[in-house]
Amino acid sequence: MTVTPKPSRSRLDAEPVSRRDWLGLTSLGVTAGALLFGLVGLLRLPKAAVLSSPSKKFRVALPEGLPAGEAFVPPGRAVAVFRDARGVHAISITCTHLGCLVKPTAAGFECPCHGSRFAADGSVTKGPAPRPLPWLKVSVSGSEVTIDEGTAVASGTKEV
Amino acid sequence: MRASPGGRAALAEFRANLKAAPRRLYESAFRSGAPTTDRSRSTFVFGNVFLHLHAVRTHRWSLRWTTTLGLGVMSASAFLITLVTGVMLMFYYKPSPDLAYQSIKDIHFVVPTGRLIRNIHRWAANVMVVAVILHMARAFYTSAYRSPREYNWLIGLLLLVVTLGLSFTGYLLPWDQLAYWAITIGANIAQSPRELTDALGVTGLFDPGGFQRLLLLGSDVVGQEALIRFYLLHVMILPLALAALAAVHFWRIRKDGGLTRPADADARLAREPAADTYPVFTEAPLRTYHLAAVVRGRTPAVNDGPEHTLPSMPHLFYAELGVLMLTLLVCVALALVSDAPLKELANPSVPENPAKAPWYFLGLQEMVAFSAFMGGMGIPLIVLLGLALIPFLDRETSATGEWWGGPGGWPLVKRSALVGLAAPVAIEAFAIRFGWLREWFPAIPQLVVTAVNPATLLTAAYAAYSVWCIRRHQSARAGALALFTCFLGGFVVLTAIGTYFRGPNWVFYWSPADWPTH
Ligand code: HEM
Ligand code: FES
Numbered sequence: 036m037t038v039t040p041k042p043s044r045s046r047l048d049a050e051p052v053s054r055r056d057w058l059g060l061t062s063l064g065v066t067a068g069a070l071l072f073g074l075v076g077l078l079r080l081p082k083a084a085v086l087s088s089p090s091k092k093f094r095v096a097l098p099e100g101l102p103a104g105e106a107f108v109p110p111g112r113a114v115a116v117f118r119d120a121r122g123v124h125a126i127s128i129t130c131t132h133l134g135c136l137v138k139p140t141a142a143g144f145e146c147p148c149h150g151s152r153f154a155a156d157g158s159v160t161k162g163p164a165p166r167p168l169p170w171l172k173v174s175v176s177g178s179e180v181t182i183d184e185g186t187a188v189a190s191g192t193k194e195v
Numbered sequence: 196m197r198a199s200p201g202g203r204a205a206l207a208e209f210r211a212n213l214k215a216a217p218r219r220l221y222e223s224a225f226r227s228g229a230p231t232t233d234r235s236r237s238t239f240v241f242g243n244v245f246l247h248l249h250a251v252r253t254h255r256w257s258l259r260w261t262t263t264l265g266l267g268v269m270s271a272s273a274f275l276i277t278l279v280t281g282v283m284l285m286f287y288y289k290p291s292p293d294l295a296y297q298s299i300k301d302i303h304f305v306v307p308t309g310r311l312i313r314n315i316h317r318w319a320a321n322v323m324v325v326a327v328i329l330h331m332a333r334a335f336y337t338s339a340y341r342s343p344r345e346y347n348w349l350i351g352l353l354l355l356v357v358t359l360g361l362s363f364t365g366y367l368l369p370w371d372q373l374a375y376w377a378i379t380i381g382a383n384i385a386q387s388p389r390e391l392t393d394a395l396g397v398t399g400l401f402d403p404g405g406f407q408r409l410l411l412l413g414s415d416v417v418g419q420e421a422l423i424r425f426y427l428l429h430v431m432i433l434p435l436a437l438a439a440l441a442a443v444h445f446w447r448i449r450k451d452g453g454l455t456r457p458a459d460a461d462a463r464l465a466r467e468p469a470a471d472t473y474p475v476f477t478e479a480p481l482r483t484y485h486l487a488a489v490v491r492g493r494t495p496a497v498n499d500g501p502e503h504t505l506p507s508m509p510h511l512f513y514a515e516l517g518v519l520m521l522t523l524l525v526c527v528a529l530a531l532v533s534d535a536p537l538k539e540l541a542n543p544s545v546p547e548n549p550a551k552a553p554w555y556f557l558g559l560q561e562m563v564a565f566s567a568f569m570g571g572m573g574i575p576l577i578v579l580l581g582l583a584l585i586p587f588l589d590r591e592t593s594a595t596g597e598w599w600g601g602p603g604g605w606p607l608v609k610r611s612a613l614v615g616l617a618a619p620v621a622i623e624a625f626a627i628r629f630g631w632l633r634e635w636f637p638a639i640p641q642l643v644v645t646a647v648n649p650a651t652l653l654t655a656a657y658a659a660y661s662v663w664c665i666r667r668h669q670s671a672r673a674g675a676l677a678l679f680t681c682f683l684g685g686f687v688v689l690t691a692i693g694t695y696f697r698g699p700n701w702v703f704y705w706s707p708a709d710w711p712t713h
Contacts, residue, residue, distance in 0.1 A: 081410055088415035111544055133383040133567055135376065135546040147548035148380065149564040149701045161634055163564055165390045165641045 091185035096178050097123070104155070106139035114171060114182055115139050122193030125171040125182045126157050132164040144168060156190055236474070236506045246512070248445040252504035253511045255464050256456040261598070262337070263454065265518040266330035270358075271441060272522035273323035277361075278434065280316035288368065290426035292419055295370035296540045303537060314530030320362055322526055324555050327358050335585070335679050336608070338595045338672070339455040345586035347447040350440055352583055357437045359555070364429035366553055367422065375541035376550035378425070379417050382408050384563060384571035391568055394642045416543070457596040461503050474506060548699045557693030558686050561623075562650035564701050565631065570650050577654065578682060585679070589671045600672055607664070611677040615684020618656050622649045623692055627703045657681040 095109045095116070103119035113129045113136055128137045128144065135148035143160070144153040151162030158167040169187040173180055175194045222228075227238035237251045256262060287306055289298040302309035331351060334340060340348035367378040388404035398405070413420030448454065457463070505511075538547065552560050562570025594601030599608050626649045632639050657678060665674035698704040699711060 081413065083413065083420075086414050087418070087420055133380045133387075133563065135379070135550065136544065145700065147546050147700050148376075148550050149560075159633065160637060161630075163566055163644075165567065165645075166393060 092181065092183045094179055094181045097180055108139070109182075112182075112184075114184060115144075116173070116180060116182065119193075122195040123173055123175050123180055124193045125173045125180075127169050127171055127184065127187075129168075130164055131159075131166040131168060132162070137168070158190075230508050233474075233506065236508045239508045246508075248442065248449065249507050249511060250449050250453060251507055253507045254453050254456060254460070255468060255503050255505060256460040256596075257454040258505065258510055258514065262456070264329070264333055265514070265521075266326050266333055268515050268518040269326040269522050270323055270330050270354075272519040273319045273326055273526070274437065274441070275519070276319040276523060276526055277316055277323065280312050280319065281430065281434075283312050284316060285430060290368070290422055292370060292422055292541070295368060295422065299369045299371075299537060303535075310534065311527075311530055314533070314535050315526050317535035318529040318533075319522075319526045320365065321554075322522065322529075323358060324362060326522075327355055328555075331355060332679075332683065335675075336600070337455055337598055338589075338600055340586040341455070341589065341592070341595050342586070343451050344447075344455065347444060347451060348586050349583060350444045350447065352579065354437065354440050354444060356579070357433055357440065361429060361433045361437065362553055362555070364425040364433065367417075367425045368429065369537055370422065370541050371538040372541055372545075372547040373536065373538045373551070375417060375543065376547040377552045378421065380550060380552065380560070380563075382411050382417065382421070384559075384567060385411050387567040387571050389568075390566065390641065390645055394640065394645070455596040457594070460596065464503055468505065472505065472510075474509075549697060549701060551693070551697075554690060554694050557697075558689035561689040561693040561697070565626070565648035565650050566645045569645055569648060574650055574654055581678065581682075585675050589675045591670065591672045600676060603668075604676060607668070607673060607676055608680050611660075611664070611680035612684055614660055614677075615657070615681035616688055618681070619653055619685050619688040619692075622653055622656075623688070625649075653685060657685065 093109070093112065095112075097107055097116060097118055101107055101118050104117060106115040106117060108115050108128065113127060114125050115128050116123065116125045126144075128139070129135075130137050130146040130148065130151055132146065132149055132151050135146050137144040137146045137151070137153065142152075143155045144157070146152070146162065146164065149163050151164035152160045153164070153168050154160050156167075157170065159165075167190065170190050170192055172183040172186040172188050173194050175181075227235040227242055230236040230239040239246070240249055240251045241247045284302060287298055287302050287309065289295055299313075302313050304310070334348065334351065363381060367374045386404040386408035388407070389398055389402065390404075392398040392401060392404065409415075411421070411424065412418075413424050551557060559571060559575065562574060564570070566573075594604070597604075599605040631648060632644050660681065661674040661678040664677040665671055667673070692703075695707075696703055696705065698707065698709070704710055
C-alpha cells in the first residue's frame with residue numbers, strides 16, 4: 036500500500052475528521068448518552084414516593100352549642116366547619132391565591148395576605164384569589180365529624 | 196562514640212538546611228519574589244491561580260472610578276463577606292423545624308459575637324443585592340453588553356438570579372413567622388401556573404405548577420423537607436454555582452479584552468499617566484502577548500504599545516482591596532446599628548399579617564396581589580427574557596463605553612425615568628382608589644383577570660413607550676435605554692409601595708402609624 040503525502044497545512048487550519056476519529060467520536064457520543072441516561076434516572080430523586088405530609092383525614096367533635104352559620108376551626112387544621120338545620124359542611128380556609136389562612140368573618144372569609152374576600156359559600160368576591168374556597172367531604176356519626184381535606188365536594192353539599 | 200570529621204560536616208549541613216528551611220519554604224511558594232520589577236509584577240499575577248483571572252496589565256480607562264463605580268467588585272466583596280460569616284453561622288445553626296428557631300436565638304443572644312456575625316451576614320446579603328442591581332445598571336448604561344460581551348452579560352444575568360435565589364432560600368432558615376409565611380407564599384408562587392391550567396381545565400393532565408412546588412418543598416406543606424432543601428440550596432448548591440459563574444464572569448472580562456472603553460479612549464486619556472503614578476511599565480516590549488497570533492478576537496493591545504496600561508499589581512489590586520475594605524466597613528457599620536429581625540416562632544395556624552418577603556421581592560409581591568401567575572412568574576420571566584435579548588437586539592456600535600450611550604442619551608434616560616416612575620404610580624393609584632375587575636364584575640372569568648391587571652398593563656405601557664422611542668430616534672439602542680430605565684423605575688415604585696404603603700390585609704396605608712392594632 037502506498038501512502039500519498041497529504042498537502043501540508045498550517046497548524047492553525049482545522050483538521051478534517053478522519054476515518055480513525057469515527058471511533059473516537061462514537062465513544063464520546065456513547066459516553067454522553069450513558070451519562071445523560073443515568074442523570075435522567077437520578078432526576079426522580081427529589082420526588083419521594085410517599086410524602087411526609089400529615090394525614091388529610093381527621094375526626095373532630097363539634098362544640099355543643101355551635102350557633103348556626105358560625106365557623107368552628109379545629110386547632111391546627113386549615114378547615115372551617117359549620118352546622119345548621121340542614122346539616123354539617125366544611126370549607127377549606129387555605130386561600131386559593133397563595134396559601135395564607137383566611138379568617139372566617141360574619142360576611143364570609145377574609146385573607147390577610149393580599150386582601151382576597153370570599154362569600155360564606157366560599158366564592159370569591161374581591162381580590163386576586165383565582166378560585167373559590169373548596170368544600171370538603173364530611174361524614175357525620177353522632178357528635179363526631181370526619182373531614183377529608185384531600186377530597187373536594189360540590190359547593191352546597193351538607194351531611195346530617 | 197567519637198564523631199568523625201565527615202559526620203561533623205553532615206551535621207553542619209543539616210543545621211544550615213534547618214536554618215534555611217523557612218526561607219526556602221517562602222521561596223518555593225512565592226517564586227518570583229517581591230513585586231518590585233516589571234517582570235516580578237507580571238509573574239505575581241500570572242503565577243497565581245486566583246490572581247491570573249486578571250490580565251497582567253490594566254488599561255488606564257478601566258482604572259478610572261467612573262468606569263465601574265467599583266460595583267462589580269463590591270458585589271464580589273459582599274459575597275465573600277456572606278461566605279465567611281455564613282460558615283461561622285453554620286457552627287451553631289440546626290436545620291430542623293424543632294431546633295432552627297432556637298439555634299438562631301442562641302446565635303443572637305448567647306453565642307459570643309454571634310449577633311454581630313448574624314447582622315453582618317444579613318447586611319452583606321442586602322448590600323450584595325443592591326450592588327448587583329446597580330452593577331447591572333452600570334453595565335447597561337455604558338453599553339458594556341455589546342459584542343463581544345453578550346455572553347458575559349448572560350452570565351451576569353445568571354449571577355443575578357442566583358443572588359436572588361440565595362436571599363430567598365436564606366430567608367426561611369430562621370423559621371420564624373416572617374420566614375414561614377414568606378416561603379409559603381413563595382412556594383405557592385411556584386405553583387401559580389395552576390392559575391392558567393385550572394382556568395383551562397387541564398391541571399389533571401399537565402400540572403407544572405404543582406410539580407415546581409413539590410420540587411421546592413419536597414412535601415405538601417412547609418416543613419422539615421422544605422427546610423432541609425432550602426438549607427442545602429443556601430449553604431451549598433447556590434454558593435457553589437455562584438462561585439463557578441463568577442469565575443467564568445471574571446475570566447471572560449479578560450478574554451473580552453478588559454472592560455469596555457470608548458473607541459477613542461486612548462486619545463482621551465492624557466498621553467502619559469500622571470507624573471506621580473508609580474510604577475508604570477518601563478521595560479515592557481512594544482509588542483506584547485506573543486500568543487495573540489493564535490487567540491481569536493480583540494485581545495488587549497495587539498497592535499498598540501503598552502503606554503495606556505499600568506501593571507495590575509499594584510494599581511488594580513489595590514483598588515479592588517480598597518473596595519473590599521469599603522464594603523466591609525459598610526456592612527459592619529450597618530450591623531452595629533441595626534439588628535437582623537427575628538419574629539415569633541413559625542406558627543402554621545396564624546398567618547403573619549402583613550406577611551412580607553424581603554424588600555427586594557416586595558415589588559413582585561405588589562404585582563402578585565393582582566395575579567399570582569402574572570406577577571410572580573409571567574412578568575419576571577418576560578423581564579429576564581427582555582434583559583437577555585438586549586445585546587442581540589442592540590447591534591449598534593456608536594458610543595460603546597460612554598455613560599448613557601453618548602450625547603442625547605441622558606435626556607432620553609431622564610424622560611424614560613419620568614415615564615417609568617409615573618406610570619406605576621398612576622395605575623396603582625387607580626387600582627387602590629377604584630378597585631379592579633373582580634370588584635366591578637364578580638363573575639368575570641379568571642383568565643381575563645390574569646391577562647388584564649395593573650401589572651400586565653404597566654408592562655404593556657412600558658413596551659409601547661419603548662417601541663415609540665425606537666421609531667422616534669430611529670435606534671434600537673434608544674428603545675433599550677427607554678425600556679431598561681422604565682423597568683428600573685417600575686421596580687423602585689412597586690418596591691416602595693410594597694414596603695412602605697401596604698399594611699395588614701395588604702390594604703393601602705399612608706404610613707405604618709395608621710395600621711390598625713390587632
Ligand atoms: C454576583 C454577581 C456579580 C458579580 C460578583 C459581578 C462582578 C463583576 C466584576 C468584578 C466586573 C468587573 C467590572 C466591575 O467591577 O464593574 C464585572 C463586569 C461585568 N459584569 Fe458583572 N458581576 C455580577 C453580576 C452581573 C450582572 C447581573 C450583570 C448583567 C446582567 C453583569 C454584567 C457584567 C458585564 C457586561 C461586565 C463587563 C463590563 C465591561 O466590560 O465594562 N454582571 N462583573
Ligand atoms: S394568599 Fe390570600 S390573598 Fe394572597
